[in-house]
Amino acid sequence: MNHLPLIIKREYLTKVKNKSFIVMTILSPIIMIALVAIVAYLSQLNNDKVRTISVLDESGLVQDIFKNSEKTTYHILENMSLEDAKSISKETGSYGLLHVDKLDAVESTSKHIKFYSEETPSLTLISSLESKLEKTLTNIKLQRQGIDIDLINASKIRIDIAQESFEGEKTSKLDSFARLGFGIAAGYLLFMFIIIYGNMIMRSVIEEKTSRIIEVIISSVKPMQLMLGKIIGTSLAGITQFVIWMIFGGLLMTVVSLVIGINLFDSTTPQQELMQLATEEGGFNFYFESFKTALQNLPLMNLIIAFILFFISGYLLYSSLYAAIGAAVDNETDTQQFLLPIMMPLILAVYIGIFTVIEDPHGTVSTVFSFIPFTSPVVMLMRIPFGVPLWQQLVSLLILVGTFIFTVWFAAKIYRVGILMYGKKPSYKELIKWIKY
Amino acid sequence: MNNLLEVNEVSKNFGDFKALNKVSIIVPKGSIFGLLGPNGAGKTTLIRVINQITIPDHGKVRLDGELLNPIHIKDIGYLPEERGLYKSMKVGEQALYLAQLKGLSKAEAKTRLKYWFDRLEIGDWWNKKIQELSKGMAQKIQFVVTVLHQPKLLIFDEPFSGFDPINANLIKDEILRLREEGATVIFSTHRMESVEELCDDIALIHKSNKILEGKLIDIKRDYKINTYEVGIRTNNKEILEQELASKFDVSEANFKTLEDELKLNIKLSETNRPNDLLSYLTSKGEISHFVELIPSVNDIFIQTVKNN
Numbered sequence A: 001m002n003h004l005p006l007i008i009k010r011e012y013l014t015k016v017k018n019k020s021f022i023v024m025t026i027l028s029p030i031i032m033i034a035l036v037a038i039v040a041y042l043s044q045l046n047n048d049k050v051r052t053i054s055v056l057d058e059s060g061l062v063q064d065i066f067k068n069s070e071k072t073t074y075h076i077l078e079n080m081s082l083e084d085a086k087s088i089s090k091e092t093g094s095y096g097l098l099h100v101d102k103l104d105a106v107e108s109t110s111k112h113i114k115f116y117s118e119e120t121p122s123l124t125l126i127s128s129l130e131s132k133l134e135k136t137l138t139n140i141k142l143q144r145q146g147i148d149i150d151l152i153n154a155s156k157i158r159i160d161i162a163q164e165s166f167e168g169e170k171t172s173k174l175d176s177f178a179r180l181g182f183g184i185a186a187g188y189l190l191f192m193f194i195i196i197y198g199n200m201i202m203r204s205v206i207e208e209k210t211s212r213i214i215e216v217i218i219s220s221v222k223p224m225q226l227m228l229g230k231i232i233g234t235s236l237a238g239i240t241q242f243v244i245w246m247i248f249g250g251l252l253m254t255v256v257s258l259v260i261g262i263n264l265f266d267s268t269t270p271q272q273e274l275m276q277l278a279t280e281e282g283g284f285n286f287y288f289e290s291f292k293t294a295l296q297n298l299p300l301m302n303l304i305i306a307f308i309l310f311f312i313s314g315y316l317l318y319s320s321l322y323a324a325i326g327a328a329v330d331n332e333t334d335t336q337q338f339l340l341p342i343m344m345p346l347i348l349a350v351y352i353g354i355f356t357v358i359e360d361p362h363g364t365v366s367t368v369f370s371f372i373p374f375t376s377p378v379v380m381l382m383r384i385p386f387g388v389p390l391w392q393q394l395v396s397l398l399i400l401v402g403t404f405i406f407t408v409w410f411a412a413k414i415y416r417v418g419i420l421m422y423g424k425k426p427s428y429k430e431l432i433k434w435i436k437y
Numbered sequence B: 001m002n003n004l005l006e007v008n009e010v011s012k013n014f015g016d017f018k019a020l021n022k023v024s025i026i027v028p029k030g031s032i033f034g035l036l037g038p039n040g041a042g043k044t045t046l047i048r049v050i051n052q053i054t055i056p057d058h059g060k061v062r063l064d065g066e067l068l069n070p071i072h073i074k075d076i077g078y079l080p081e082e083r084g085l086y087k088s089m090k091v092g093e094q095a096l097y098l099a100q101l102k103g104l105s106k107a108e109a110k111t112r113l114k115y116w117f118d119r120l121e122i123g124d125w126w127n128k129k130i131q132e133l134s135k136g137m138a139q140k141i142q143f144v145v146t147v148l149h150q151p152k153l154l155i156f157d158e159p160f161s162g163f164d165p166i167n168a169n170l171i172k173d174e175i176l177r178l179r180e181e182g183a184t185v186i187f188s189t190h191r192m193e194s195v196e197e198l199c200d201d202i203a204l205i206h207k208s209n210k211i212l213e214g215k216l217i218d219i220k221r222d223y224k225i226n227t228y229e230v231g232i233r234t235n236n237k238e239i240l241e242q243e244l245a246s247k248f249d250v251s252e253a254n255f256k257t258l259e260d261e262l263k264l265n266i267k268l269s270e271t272n273r274p275n276d277l278l279s280y281l282t283s284k285g286e287i288s289h290f291v292e293l294i295p296s297v298n299d300i301f302i303q304t305v306k307n308n
Helices: A004-017 A019-048 A081-090 A107-114 A124-143 A149-155 A173-210 A216-217 A223-260 A269-280 A283-297 A300-328 A332-359 A366-369 A376-386 A390-416 A426-434 B043-050 B070-075 B091-101 B108-117 B136-148 B165-182 B194-200 B218-223 B237-247 B274-282 B297-307
Strands: A051-057 A072-077 A096-100 A111-117 B004-014 B017-026 B030-034 B057-065 B076-079 B153-157 B186-189 B199-204 B211-216 B227-235 B249-252 B262-267 B286-292
Touching: A004 A019, A004 A173, A004 A223, A004 B091, A004 B194, A004 B199, A019 A223, A072 A081, A081 B237, A096 B274, A107 A111, A173 A216, A173 A223, A173 A300, A173 A376, A173 B249, A216 A223, A216 B076, A216 B091, A223 A300, A223 A390, A223 B136, A300 A376, A300 A390, A332 A366, A332 A376, A332 B057, A332 B136, A366 A376, A376 A390, A390 A426, B004 B043, B004 B186, B004 B262, B017 B030, B017 B057, B017 B199, B030 B194, B030 B297, B043 B153, B043 B186, B043 B286, B057 B153, B070 B076, B076 B136, B076 B199, B091 B108, B091 B136, B108 B136, B153 B165, B165 B186, B165 B194, B186 B194, B186 B199, B194 B297, B199 B218, B199 B297, B211 B297, B218 B297, B237 B249, B237 B262, B274 B286
Parallel strands: A051 A072, A051 A096, B017 B211, B030 B186, B030 B199, B076 B153, B153 B186
Antiparallel strands: A096 A111, B004 B017, B004 B057, B199 B211, B227 B262, B227 B286, B249 B262
16 A cells, blocks of 8 residues: 555644744744844944045155045044144044155155054955055056156956857856856755754654554554655655745745845845946946846756756655654654764765865866765755756766665665664664664 | 464574563464563564564464565554554544555545544644644544554554553454454453453563463363362351361461451362362351462463573
8 A cells, every 4th residue: 555645634733723833934934034134234334434544744755645535534634743642633524544754765665654553454445545655656656767657548458258168058156156056056055954954844744643543553654665655755845935925925035135125135244346347347237138048058957957957856855864864863862872873974065065166077086076975965966057068067966866765775774673662772783783683 | 264364483693682582472363362461572573573573584474374574564453552653643644654664545544534533632733733732632642543444453552551541442442343343353451451451362472482372261261279268157257267288388468357267278188079178167167258269360471481
């Protein structure tokens, strides 16, 4: 008798009807969006503040370069001692005082330039001052050496290396960003999914043990069927929750950004940098166009199919282990010692993915770890956007599926023995023994 | 086929531990079969083998003449000793789910549940959650779920634990009624008085081995000790006691009487007949009490386990 659909249905319905599940489904996106909104709002508040900076230029070389901008006002002080300047800028409530001493030679400038302030000044402010001074002083030095600055400017060449693969596909720098984005998103999604819903499966197994219903159930269905039903039912509930989060989260995001008037999508800095990078290189259109080609250049079909296959096998691999842990223990506090060895390869995979795949998607480390079954789903998903040969994908998937079949078998063994064991916390040695039962 | 269940030389090891050692039992159709034994003897393992929860290392199990296979799941109803229900699920939903797992259709399960819930007067619990019910109430639901699919073989492991005397009686009557309707019952318990009352056949398992099996009445005959409990009114108790002690194997007895009688247990040798004893005693005084001592299941249990 095949009871799998019945078990899946029960698992799914009890999960979805559960109060805390419903609350989490609705509350999580609200909390997330609220946090993002608050952070965005606060950082905007900070940016809106206008700073006054006093400048005392005793060298007389640089005071012309400080032009008032939206966020910074420069207050130029002249003909006074440093002490007077300090007290004046304090009284006027300036953010700080930039002091440029008399300069004998332009070489030793840095010793003569100082910034005084009440608090530690912000890094961005200092670096913007530094770059301003650097530019001006370099020009002055060049002039003193008798070099024509106009000539230098005229001879400057701007290089933007056009990228093309051997097959003739055009690529750009944005490509790498898009690929990285896809890879990290996919890998991270799998990681989160395993942790959240793996735990849920584990708890559901423990619940059946502690409520002592397990022996009644197991006299009607095979333990393997029950375990698979649990995994599939919980996963479906998970997918439901994820989809709701995406839709609800997206809607909320739009509503919030409309209401508060903050563009949440733009508040992240890398994107801003990208924007600047693109606009500098030829306007907004260029940015948009290259983004489109970047998307087109992604191996989309490959990405989607690989995502589905690696996601499912990777998830099943880990969730069967979670089910086995749930069966082996009596309560949640005993799960820690068994969870650690599961978490290790998972976290390792994410770190390898983020650090080495960015560095070199086809390097030895990332290639090797994209074949090892416990890290391969995450690492391979991160590598695939950069173009992985089909044979590598297939071999990795084959190893993964082989391991997955083995772990499910192994987990089912532990499961069928574990669910009927009460009252003691098993050691690893005992778990190995159970396999022979 | 007069036997519903035949367990033939079943062995099961858990690592180095031998849980069952070539255990064979035969359960006649329509009987109530008591499966007895001290804690940890292997009863639960045997029951799990019959339920196909545990696969035996050796030996065969036949149900109604057929080797045990997954089809038989619907023919067996099992109430385990370690039992419970999903705490946060509603009574009705839960009962329906468990019934469907035993192969009943949803509609059929619903009709039968209605019938049983009315019968046990628990109809208004349908939409309650288990955590709102008392232990005894939950036990009733479990009983219903166990028998709902009308299995040929019912296995009850300590069915009366958790019930008050009234409900225990109710469940006992239901078990007897199910037997009348043709079910065969395996009954595992430590309450010897229920075995005495209900069981036709028993098997005793001790340290993974079956050490005793048969009709309860036959076993009692085998264990009879040829001893009679006697109460006799006489003027001189001490003289009579000495006289009897010289002729028979005599020990002190304890039972309630109206007068101050001489109370003795008298064990007869092979050659003595109870009638001879009786006529001898009538000449000595007025007999108020003369009963053959029948070994109780309790005595048989303790004696057999000790001797092994």
